[in-house]
Every structure is written in C-alpha cells, then in structure tokens.
Amino acid sequence: MSFDLSQLGWDDTFTSSYRPYDRPDTVPGRVLRADRGISTVLTAGGVTRASLGGNALLEAARDPALLPCAGDWVVLRNWPDRRVTLELVLPRRTRLIRRTADKDASGQVLAANMDTVAVVEPIFPEPNDARVERLLALAWESGADPVLVLTKSDTVRDPEAVARQLAALAPDVPVIPVSVQRGAGLDRLRELVAPGRTLALLGRSGAGKSTLANALAGTAVMPVQAIRDADGKGRHTTAWRNLITVPGGGCVVDTPGIRGVGLLDTGSGLDRAFADVIELADRCRFDNCRHESEPGCAVQSALADGLLPPRRLASWRKLHREVAVESRRRSVRLATAPRRRHN
Numbered sequence: 357m358s359f360d361l362s363q364l365g366w367d368d369t370f371t372s373s374y375r376p377y378d379r380p381d382t383v384p385g386r387v388l389r390a391d392r393g394i395s396t397v398l399t400a401g402g403v404t405r406a407s408l409g410g411n412a413l414l415e416a417a418r419d420p421a422l423l424p425c426a427g428d429w430v431v432l433r434n435w436p437d438r439r440v441t442l443e444l445v446l447p448r449r450t451r452l453i454r455r456t457a458d459k460d461a462s463g464q465v466l467a468a469n470m471d472t473v474a475v476v477e478p479i480f481p482e483p484n485d486a487r488v489e490r491l492l493a494l495a496w497e498s499g500a501d502p503v504l505v506l507t508k509s510d511t512v513r514d515p516e517a518v519a520r521q522l523a524a525l526a527p528d529v530p531v532i533p534v535s536v537q538r539g540a541g542l543d544r545l546r547e548l549v550a551p552g553r554t555l556a557l558l559g560r561s562g563a564g565k566s567t568l569a570n571a572l573a574g575t576a577v578m579p580v581q582a583i584r585d586a587d588g589k590g591r592h593t594t595a596w597r598n599l600i601t602v603p604g605g606g607c608v609v610d611t612p613g614i615r616g617v618g619l620l621d622t623g624s625g626l627d628r629a630f631a632d633v634i635e636l637a638d639r640c641r642f643d644n645c646r647h648e649s650e651p652g653c654a655v656q657s658a659l660a661d662g663l664l665p666p667r668r669l670a671s672w673r674k675l676h677r678e679v680a681v682e683s684r685r686r687s688v689r690l691a692t693a694p695r696r697r698h699n
C-alpha cells in the first residue's frame with residue numbers, strides 16, 4: 357500500500373526541513389500514535405513501528421517536549437537488521453501543549469502540525485464556560501486556528517441559542533453545533549479535514565471526541581463507550597493520542613480526554629482568547645491600568661454599561677494569575693534543573 361504524503365499535510369516546508377536527513381536508508385513519515393518509546397508512523401510505504409533512535413533519545417533527555425507525538429513529521433531510519441528507528445522530529449509548525457502535573461519544566465505535547473484545533477464541548481450537560489475559555493486559550497497558543505464544536509446538539513431543543521451564548525466567550529472563533537447521531541453540522545468539520553489538512557480535537561473525557569473522529573473518518577477506529585453514568589459524563593476511554601486519516605481527505609488527531617488542563621506561560625494564547633477584554637484594555641487612559649478604579653478605565657466602564665459580563669473579566673484575571681504563577685515556577689525550575697539532575 358502506498359500513501360500520498362501530501363494528502364496528510366506534507367509540503368514544501370517539511371520537505372526542506374527533511375532534506376538534510378535525506379539518505380538512502382531514511383524516509384519521512386507522520387506519527388499516528390506515540391506510546392512509550394514506540395511510535396506508529398505512516399510513511400509513503402505504509403504503517404511502521406519505530407523505536408526511538410539515539411539522536412531522538414538525546415533530544416528528549418534535553419527537553420521531553422521533543423518526544424514524538426501524534427501529528428509529528430519525523431525522520432525514520434531503516435537498519436540492515438530490519439529495525440526501524442525514529443531519528444528526529446522535524447520542527448513543528450503548530451503544537452498543542454499543556455502543563456504537566458509533575459515537576460517537569462516543559463509541558464506535554466498533545467498533538468502537532470494541525471491546521472485547526474477544535475475545542476470540543478458537549479451541549480449537554482450544560483457547557484462549562486470556564487473550561488471553554490481555558491481550552492480556547494490553549495488552542496490559540498498552539499498556533500493553529502481554533503473552532504468551538506458543541507457536540508450532542510440533538511440533546512437540546514435550540515442548539516443555535518446555546519451557540520450564540522458561547523460565541524460571547526469565543527471572540528473570532530467559529531462556533532459549530534454538531535450531532536453525530538443526527539449527522540448535523542458535520543459538513544463544516546469535513547472542510548477542516550480536506551486533503552492536506554489536519555484537525556485536532558481537544559476536550560474533556562466524554563465530550564464526544566472519539567465519536568466525532570469516527571464520524572469524520574467514516575469508520576469505527578476507536579473504542580467509544582456507551583453512556584453508563586446518569587450525569588452523561590461518560591468514562592475515560594481514550595488513553596492515547598491518535599492520528600486518524602480521513603479517506604479522501606486529511607487527518608484528525610484525537611487527544612486524550614483531559615480532566616484539567618494547565619496553561620503554560622501562554623500569554624499570547626490568553627490574549628487571543630480574551631480579545632474582547634484586551635480590546636477594551638487598550639482603550640484605558642493609562643497603559644498600566646489595572647482595571648480596578650483608575651480614571652478612564654474602559655474595562656470598568658464596559659462593566660458598568662453591562663457590555664462586559666463580570667464573569668468574563670474574573671475569568672481573564674484568574675487565567676492571567678495562573679499563567680504568571682506558572683511562568684515564575686518555570687523559570688525557577690529551569691534555573692535549578694541542572695542541579696536537580698545530580699540528586
């Protein structure tokens with residue numbers, strides 16, 4: 357079986373970053389799935405499993421964020437004894453990265469080289485505003501274009517009304533209600549997995565990511581569990597990151613259902629996710645306005661006029677504090693990292 361890599365998003369930029377490694381015993385490929393030390397990679401010649409080569413191991417020791425993840429374009433090396441090693445992760449164009457719970461200074465890369473990140477939130481039970489805002493900040497930070505997908509739209513009477521409400525939390529982001537059960541809203545998502553394009557799905561466990569990935573790929577490629585619990589939360593099923601190819605199209609990356617995602621020091625993602633607040637803040641009289649009781653504060657006056665919901669401002673402040681704490685922590689960790697290694 358042979359695959360046209362350009363259908364998967366291989367282009368001139370990746371071709372030129374690959375060129376220095378192009379040898380008779382190397383091939384480029386895209387990571388479908390990364391398990392501990394073993395990656396499943398799609399090459400023009402088919403699917404291969406590869407272990408981490410020496411160079412990839414060194415890179416990962418330096419920075420765990422450089423471990424291969426679903427969506428990565430990589431250099432594979434074929435050895436005479438038929439072993440295949442993953443030698444290098446080519447520079448990522450975009451990457452979804454979240455803070456890890458451990459003491460590691462670098463984050464965990466959930467998916468790479470996607471064109472679009474869909475924040476997937478179920479319409480029932482009621483969407484969680486704070487989670488949507490947080491995931492959108494992460495999506496913006498990835499460098500890809502975010503969309504907000506409201507799943508299970510068949511479970512409410514007026515999904516468009518819910519979409520309109522959530523649009524207020526998602527400046528510059530298309531909001532797309534979908535129902536896999538009814539096949540509603542899927543056309544707009546199909547455009548995002550056209551040939552050469554990659555869509556990553558980001559959302560909590562039970563949000564309906566796997567169901568959506570299956571619907572887009574047109575096959576049941578992932579285990580989807582039935583609703584067993586009354587609260588509609590579903591159970592945790594997807595424990596890995598998986599890239600799925602869409603027949604006649606591009607790719608979908610399903611990320612694991614995440615309970616809480618910590619933001620890294622993602623100032624820019626946060627600013628994009630809260631473009632409405634930033635736009636107001638830009639109009640304050642003082643550049644260093646804290647938007648509390650300063651004269652000429654455009655944020656406070658929008659609050660007073662009911663143009664900016666207080667919840668939205670509180671949410672922005674909370675995420676900002678979190679990012680500030682995290683970047684301080686990160687700089688301390690980075691400063692002490694070499695010493696810790698000798699413990």
Ligand SMILES: Nc1nc2c(ncn2[C@@H]2O[C@H](COP(=O)(O)OP(=O)(O)OP(=O)(O)O)[C@@H](O)[C@H]2O)c(=O)[nH]1
Binds near residue numbers: 507535591593
């Ligand atoms: N009514 C309805 N239920 C849906 C729809 N899409 C998904 N579900 C249900 O929602 C539950 C969770 O769906 P999954 O696709 O497993 O969710 P997930 O986000 O992949 O969850 P993890 O694998 O844990 O990350 C399942 O019981 C699905 O059947 C839909 O369009 N309508």
Ligand SMILES: [Zn+2]
Binds near residue numbers: 653
């Ligand atoms: Zn102000």
